[in-house]
Amino acid sequence: MTGDLAGEISASAQGRGTAPAPGATTAQTAAPPTTPPAAAPACASAAGPTAATDAFDGAGPAADRLLSDLLTARARRTPDAIAVRCGGRTLTYAELIAAGERLAAELGGGPGQPVAVVVDRSLELVVALVGVVMSGHAFVPIDPSYPPERRRHMLVDSGASVVVTVTRLADRLAAERATAAGGAGAVGRVVCCDAPGPAPARSVHRPAGPDDLAYVMYTSGSTGRPKGVAVDQRCLITGVLAFGAVVRPAGGDVWATMTSASFDPILVDVFLPLVHGATVLLATDDEALDPQALADLFSTGGATIGQATPLVWRALLETGWPGGLRVALSGGEPLSVGLAAELGARCAAVWNVYGPTETTIWSTGHRVGPRDTHTVPVGRPLPGSTLYVLDAALRPLPAGELGEVWIGGDKVARGYHRAPGLTAERFRPNPFGPPGSRLYRTGDLGRTLRDGAVELVGRADHQVKIRGHRVEPGEVEAHLTAHPDVVHAQVGARPGADGPQLVAYVQPAGAPAPDPSSLREHLRAALPDYMVPGVFVEVRQWPRTPNGKIDRAALAALVPVPRPTEPAAAPARTDTPAEPATATPAAGPDGPAPAPDAPASFLVTLWEGLLDGPRPGLDDDLFALGGHSLLVMRTVAAVRKRFGVRLSTVEVMSNPTVRQLADLITAKAAPPAAADDDADAGGGGGAG
Incomplete structure (x- = not known):
């Protein structure tokens, strides 16, 4: 591993005695398997596949340091380097740590107390996360775009006594705070991280220990309410540093991120580059939903590393983005062979990564290569993780046999916040590891390949991505x-x-x-x-x-599979999909039909294809018809390509009907010189 953190890396999983069982893969060699407890199911006697011992240098991160220590140490070494860029604004390392210390001083309190972070994509989001980490508290990311009811539930369920936000959102949160105040764990106060108090006279680091709560991240819950995954400081530092074995960041890197704060890969996007002295290039909310704006951000910002879902990578490629990243990371959903090949033709390295929130960010990684012609595996475990493919009786399966994926190691979370029953159901004692170690049941179905990599093939339950x-x-x-x-x-x-x-x-x-x-x-x-x-x-x-x-x-079977709206992906494709053929909507009660080449006709055809439903009328609302953020992204990209008009996501959401958006496109496409020419003509006559 490169960079100043080389001394921070050790074989932590070896030190804790985690060992691979038959049918398991692990990122490091360890002691022979311990004897399973009498109450635990026995291991299969047949030899399983060989454990992966050299996938990531055989090393895992040390867990005896806190993230706050590493961040302040980096700021001392490179105080004037740019730490974060977002929306035309920047913070140096010295400025970021100073802002974090001011926020930490204002938060006060002791270690492990939940603090809600309700901040949009901005410099302040990074300040908020760094400040809570430095305070020793546990952050609870809550996306400000979530419905108020969901935000209120997260506030009450987490037990957060403080909300960290920004002044532009503070008024919006007042109602949620008032409602939540009647529940358990009432919110006591709101702190705006863009209006901090005076700088503290000395360091304000709280003595958070490795076993203290670091964060609570909420995911969808089968009971009708989201469930919070509780992660301790040891898991956080291990999860962040372990990913350095994949990316190997250095001080000259620029890490582009468009990840939501409520999605745990944001923790790698923010903290790993900061620990290594690199720059975090954070997309704003509008940029994250505009593929062309993202492509421009990557190019003008000098991005060398980027992490996104396959859908975002596909949208970027459709803009004609030339690539040029040192590392492209794809996760969150399956990566197709075609998309992997296209990314590989434009970027030096492409990695497919996988991991549930319950095992702290990413658990496996696979570098895409020419042998990935049928499927793209999720790869081998990262340092600190061990992966098992087990049958229904929890017996390891040999290579090639389908089973359920279980994950163990140093990054298994505490469990579900305030949900001991659900925790006991999904987190089980590890019969193949040392006493006290646990496995998390992912619900994913997979098989171990002969080279030790893991391939996923579906779900054992009804959960979807x-x-x-x-x-x-x-x-x-x-x-x-x-x-x-x-x-x-x-x-x-x-x-x-x-x-x-x-x-x-x-x-x-x-x-x-x-x-x-x-x-x-x-x-x-x-x-x-x-x-x-x-x-x-x-x-x-x-x-x-x-x-x-x-x-x-x-x-x-009651619902037909929608027809594709673009050509199937092909390796190394360089062109972009054809524009939708426009068709004139029929005249009706909402007025005469527009001309076939008008923006309204284009939008009707575009939305009909994207929604795979009946042809929308001129006054039909995109979101009432089932539109969502991805369709907004598609609309923005298609309008820019067809008419040369740059729409923002806010403009699309504020003009959600065909008629409204078509009028906006027409107005923005009108040559601004027309009015100036008239003014010039009038002025010339008066002078004569």
Whole structure:
């Protein structure tokens, strides 16, 4: 490993005695397997695949240092280097640590206390995370774009007594704070990190220990409420530094990030480059939803490393982005062979990474190569992680056999915050490791390949990934059945042109059935954008299997697979997809049909293809029809390509109908010189 952290790296997993069992892969060689406890299932006697012993230098990060120590040490070495750039603003390392110390001083308190961080993508987001880390508190990231009900639940459930935000969001949070104040763990105060107090007279680091709580990250929950994953300081430092074995960052790197603060890869995006003296290049909210703006940011910002979901990488490539990254990281959902090849043709190295929130950021990595012609594996475990493919009796399986993926090692989280029953269900004693070690049951199905890499092939339950986010169908179903016109609901996923798409099967309470737009409005009051189904299907009688359960396969057959909106990916493709052929919407009660080449006709055809539904009318609302952030991104890119007009995501969301957005495009496309010419003509006459 390069950089000043070489001395911080040691074989920590070896030191703690974690050992690979037959059928397991691990990133380091360790002592022989310990004897499983009598109550634990026995290991398979047949020899499993050889453990991966050299995938990541056989080293794991030391867990005896705190992240705050590493950040301040880096600032002392390179105080004037640029630490963060965002929205045309910058902070040096000295300025970032000073701002973090001021926030830490204002937070006060003791180690491990939850502090909510409700900040949009900005310099202040990095200041907030660094400040909470330096204070010794535990941060609870809450996306400010989430519905108020969801934010209130996270505030109350986490027990956060303080909210860190920015002045531009403080008023919006007042209502949530007032409502949450009546619950357990009431929010006591709000601290704006862009209006900090005076600089502290001395360092304000709190004595947080390796076992203290570092953060609580919320994911979708099957009970109808999001669940918080509680992670300690040891896991955080291990999870961040372990990823250095993949990226090998250095002081000259510029790490581009567009990850949401509520998605744990943001912790690698922010803390790993900062520990190594690199620059964090943070996309604003608007840039993160505008592929061309992202491409421009990568180019003008001199990005050398970038992390994104496959959907974002695909959108970037469609802009004609030339690439040039030293490392491109793809995670959050499956990486296709075609997309991997396209990225590989433009970037020096492409890695496919995988890991649940419960095992602290990423757990495995695979560098894409020419042998990946059928599928792209998720690879071998990172330092500090051990991965097992087990059968139903928790026996390790040999290479090639399909089983459920379990993850162990030094990065397994504490469990679910305030949910001991769920924690006991998903976190189990590790029968192959030392006493006290645990395994996390991922629910992912996979197999170990002969070279020790792991390939994922689906789920053992109904959980789905939507645009990189984990969704428990049960949470969406619970909110649907709370609608007064819905008796019962089932939620699943179908293949879509841009990845899996949520489908809701709804049994109405009477006739007529509730309109899909009213159901979407109901869900959006409680759920984030990615959890709102794009398709609603009325079901009067549920199909049943022979044993009486709802037949999900029969339900899925009720919904046709959407037609693709772009050509299938091909290796090393350099062109961009063809524009949608425009068709004139029929004249109707909302006025005469526009000309075929008008923006309205273009939008009608574009949205019809993206939504895979009926042709929208001029006054139909994109979001009422099932639109979401990804479709906004697609719209922004398509309008720019077709008309040369640069729209912001806010403009699309503020003008959500065909008519409104078409009028905006027309206005922005009008040559500004026309008015100036008239003024010049009038002025010339007066002078003469």
